[in-house]
Amino acid sequence: MSVWPAWEVREDEDATSWFHVRLAFGDGARVDVLAVVAEGCASLEDVRAQPALSLDDLAALGDWIEGPLFEACGIAPEADAEAREAGPRRARPAWPRGMEGRWLVAQEYRAAQEDGVDPVLAVMCATGHSRRKSLRLISQARDAGFLTPRHARR
Numbered sequence: 001m002s003v004w005p006a007w008e009v010r011e012d013e014d015a016t017s018w019f020h021v022r023l024a025f026g027d028g029a030r031v032d033v034l035a036v037v038a039e040g041c042a043s044l045e046d047v048r049a050q051p052a053l054s055l056d057d058l059a060a061l062g063d064w065i066e067g068p069l070f071e072a073c074g075i076a077p078e079a080d081a082e083a084r085e086a087g088p089r090r091a092r093p094a095w096p097r098g099m100e101g102r103w104l105v106a107q108e109y110r111a112a113q114e115d116g117v118d119p120v121l122a123v124m125c126a127t128g129h130s131r132r133k134s135l136r137l138i139s140q141a142r143d144a145g146f147l148t149p150r151h152a153r154r
Helices: 055-073 081-086 098-115 119-127 131-143
Strands: 002-011 014-024 030-038 041-050
Touching: 002 055, 014 055, 030 055, 041 055, 098 119, 098 131, 119 131
Parallel strands: none
Antiparallel strands: 002 014, 014 030, 030 041
16 A cells, blocks of 8 residues: 655644555555545545445445555544444444335425425435435335325326
8 A cells, every 4th residue: 555645735733635545456456545634534535446346345445544544644543443343334324214214215305395406316315325226215205105196197
């Protein structure tokens, strides 16, 4: 793994630093990352992998590069190693299944309509599912009677 600085922005005593990170594997696979370090936290801004990463590998990527990235910055990572050993992390809590999940989908859908934004995109963001799966959840909420029918049948 190699880590090298891309650029840094300073404001008063605070600094935000961007780094290029490259993971190269023996089989020719490689992952290039643009990471940001600010206030003791690391964020991934851009990830390019050849071949593409699985979702599990993408979720673990931050853990793979965190140590070398913070070492390159000269700072210590936050002490949450015990939490990592407890099991995988999720970006958002699991979406409830069944009627409760359908009711929540309907709530998200209606709130987005009232705010004048794309309701399907709102459901996608809330659930973390693809557009196709979100449309299926919206359809199930309609079938359960939580949303009005999409088309009036003649």
